[in-house]
Structure formats: structure tokens, C-alpha cells
Amino acid sequence: MGTDMAAPGQPRCASYDAIVIGAGIQGSFAAYHLAQRRKDTLLLEQFFLPHSRGSSHGQSRITRSAYPQEHYAHMMPHSFRLWQQLEDEAGTPLYRRTGLVVLGPPGDPKLEGCRRNMGPDNVLDAVTLEQRFPGLRPRPNEVALWDGSGGVLLADRALRAVQDAFRRRGGTVRDGEKVLRIDPGAVITVTTTAGLYRAPRLIVAAGAWTNAVVAPLGLHLPLQPLRIDVCYWREKEPGSGGSVTPCFMATGLPYAPHGIYGLPALEYPGLVKVCYHHGSPTDPEERDRTPPGSPRPHVALLSNFISSYLPGLESQPAVLESCLYTNTPDEDFILDRHPKYSNIIIGAGFSGHGFKLAPVVGQLLCELSLGEEPSHCMAPFAISRFPGVLRAAL
Numbered sequence: 001m002g003t004d005m006a007a008p009g010q011p012r013c014a015s016y017d018a019i020v021i022g023a024g025i026q027g028s029f030a031a032y033h034l035a036q037r038r039k040d041t042l043l044l045e046q047f048f049l050p051h052s053r054g055s056s057h058g059q060s061r062i063t064r065s066a067y068p069q070e071h072y073a074h075m076m077p078h079s080f081r082l083w084q085q086l087e088d089e090a091g092t093p094l095y096r097r098t099g100l101v102v103l104g105p106p107g108d109p110k111l112e113g114c115r116r117n118m119g120p121d122n123v124l125d126a127v128t129l130e131q132r133f134p135g136l137r138p139r140p141n142e143v144a145l146w147d148g149s150g151g152v153l154l155a156d157r158a159l160r161a162v163q164d165a166f167r168r169r170g171g172t173v174r175d176g177e178k179v180l181r182i183d184p185g186a187v188i189t190v191t192t193t194a195g196l197y198r199a200p201r202l203i204v205a206a207g208a209w210t211n212a213v214v215a216p217l218g219l220h221l222p223l224q225p226l227r228i229d230v231c232y233w234r235e236k237e238p239g240s241g242g243s244v245t246p247c248f249m250a251t252g253l254p255y256a257p258h259g260i261y262g263l264p265a266l267e268y269p270g271l272v273k274v275c276y277h278h279g280s281p282t283d284p285e286e287r288d289r290t291p292p293g294s295p296r297p298h299v300a301l302l303s304n305f306i307s308s309y310l311p312g313l314e315s316q317p318a319v320l321e322s323c324l325y326t327n328t329p330d331e332d333f334i335l336d337r338h339p340k341y342s343n344i345i346i347g348a349g350f351s352g353h354g355f356k357l358a359p360v361v362g363q364l365l366c367e368l369s370l371g372e373e374p375s376h377c378m379a380p381f382a383i384s385r386f387p388g389v390l391r392a393a394l
């Protein structure tokens, strides 16, 4: 849709109620919420869809109620409801409940934060854990918390579902169109490789490219893109049950200070996905330039973990893929207005845990862009927690 003003043979030129940059899971949900409010919305994506160059590709993401931080724990019931609505609308499953185990030594801040937010009745004793998941072998002193709501979001399917739902509400997706320039004002002009678009509000959800998009607007956010090794581990004896695990998060490991998480076999039969919750600093344009044979320290620490916690799996990964995190220093999201241009909204820094919360994030970005009272407290997500990010534009 959009009000088209293009002359034949000229670049496209159209006006919308809202423009969203980035068709990853966050931008797609923001666009969906805008379209649900009957806003004529344009969703711009630099790559042709679907693509695997950002953070939202792949078949699986963990969802869970267990969160050490209260603000995310409060948002999760809302997020589960919105996922359920999308699933109903899509008419296809987007979520597989497996339960989730949080493992860690007593006193570990993340474990204790989860325990506090989940309530006292969620500790799994060692006998029950072993009966349910004989493949998972925690250390004798460790506590296991059980989150029965935990499970796997079918990520690629979910991304397609939200984009389809957006289109069904009249939204426009233009993929293969990179945003080159943003001219702020009461009406913002967005110039892409193929056209020129105008709208009174803009949402930037550009993942690891966010600073490239907002730096010309004088904003330099403390965002660090990380290249993540996504590893899948084969059962030593096919069919022995080693791949029947819950989702899990292990914290308080001295050799893996950012924690390790895992998901039961899904995308590759018999292969369990187990990853380190951290990666190597990278530039999203350069991530494939790692020289062949360069050391992979995070794979080595995962092998160490597998040998002791999941001994039914081979200790070298069978499949190795990569993905991008975009981390903030405190690993809380950035969801806020541009400090100088209040009709430009930024959603970034999802720090490797944003997929499950995308339906709520999209709603919050939509509410900010429409000048509505946000549905959740926004203080943890404010840009003002990072002083000195606004500089003179180039």
C-alpha cells in the first residue's frame, strides 16, 4: 500500500503511517503491531527474505518463564499469550513445550534470581531429574530448578508467521532494499537502494547493523556484535536417548562464565544443540572472514561441558553454524526514542535472549512510536543509562 508518487522509470516514492527498518523478529513484530492498529506500515529489509545473515534465522530458540531479572520475568506471561495468539492465527504450531532445567551451584546470582522469581516450589531433586532426563548429569552439589513452561520456539516458522500476519493486515514488506539514509523531521524521509519513503514515525530494529543506521543521526550506542558458534552434538549410540533432554541453562561454571544452554534434538535428528552464551567480537559485514582453521575456544569449552554433563553425546560437534548476538554492556535491551528525534524509535541490543520476548518488544516499540503509554516499565531499557551516546551528526 502506501501513497505511491513514482513516475514511470523513476525510483519508488511513497508515504506511509510508519516505517520499520529490519525484518528480523523484532522489526517484524513491531510492524505487525502497527498494522494491527490499522497503521499503513512499510517494513524494509536489506536482504532478500528469508536470510541467515542476522540473528533471527534457524529453527529453534528457547522460551522460558525462568528469568533472573524481575523485569523480564514480568514480561514473559504477556509474551506467552501473544505467541499463543500468533500460533492460533497462523494455524500452525510455533512452540513445543519441553520444560526447562536451570542448573547451578547454590548462591549463584543467576540461579538464585530465577529461584526467587519462580517461587520456592520449583526445585527438582536429583532422583527426579535423573528419572526424567537420564542423559543430563549435573554435579553433585548443583541445584536444578524446573520451569514447566519452558520450551522451543520454532524460529524460522515464527518469523514467517508474523510477517505473513503483517501482510494479511495490509502491511508492505520490501526486501532486498537497504536503507542508505534517514532524513529526520516531522515527516521522516528514508532513502533505500530502490526508493524514497516518508512517514511521521520510524522504528529502527536493525540488529547488529543498528549503529551503522543511527550513527548518521548522531547516535553511537554501546552495542557489540558477537559471532556465536552454534553447535550440534551427536548421540554416541543413535537412539540411546542421549538426545532426549529438556531445554537447559547451566550457570556458575568457572570455565564458562557466560553460561551454557541446550535444546533437545529438533533441526537435525539425534543432534542436541548446545551453545556457549557468548561469542567473538565481530563486524556483521566481516563475520565470514575468519581464516579456516582459526582456534575456536568456545567449542573447546563446550566439549569440556558435554563430556561431564551430557556423556551420552560425542564430545566434538557434528554440525557447526554461526549466528550474531548484539550485546549491550548490561545485556538489557535498548527500547527507546532517539534522544534528539522523538519520532525515531530504536529497538536494539537484544544480547542473545530477545527472541522469546519479541511479541512484547514489538508491542512496546509500536506503543512508543504512537505516543501511547507503554504496557511495561521502560526504565531498564532507556538509552539514558549510557551517558555520552549522542554526538554531533556527520
Ligand SMILES: Cc1cc2nc3c(=O)[nH]c(=O)nc-3n(C[C@H](O)[C@H](O)[C@H](O)COP(=O)(O)OP(=O)(O)OC[C@H]3O[C@@H](n4cnc5c(N)ncnc54)[C@H](O)[C@@H]3O)c2cc1C
Residues within 6 Å of the ligand: 021, 022, 023, 024, 025, 026, 027, 044, 045, 046, 047, 053, 054, 055, 056, 057, 060, 061, 062, 063, 177, 178, 179, 180, 205, 206, 207, 208, 209, 210, 213, 228, 230, 275, 322, 323, 324, 325, 347, 348, 350, 351, 352, 353, 354, 355, 356, 357
Ligand atoms: C545462536 C543464537 C541463539 C539464540 N538463542 C536464543 C534463545 O534461545 N532464546 C531467545 O529468546 N533468544 C535467543 N537468541 C537471540 C534472538 O535470536 C535475537 O535477540 C533476535 O533474533 C534479534 O532480532 P533482531 O530483529 O533484533 O535482529 P535481526 O534478526 O538481525 O534483524 C535485524 C534486521 O535488520 C536488517 N537490516 C540491518 N540494517 C539494515 C538496513 N540498512 N536496511 C534494511 N535492513 C537492515 C538486517 O538485515 C536484519 O534482517 C539467540 C541468538 C542467536 C544468534
Ligand SMILES: O=C(O)[C@@H]1CCCC=N1
Residues within 6 Å of the ligand: 062, 063, 064, 249, 261, 277, 352, 353, 354
Ligand atoms: O534466552 C534464552 O533462553 C537462551 C538461553 C539462555 C541464554 C541465552 N539464550
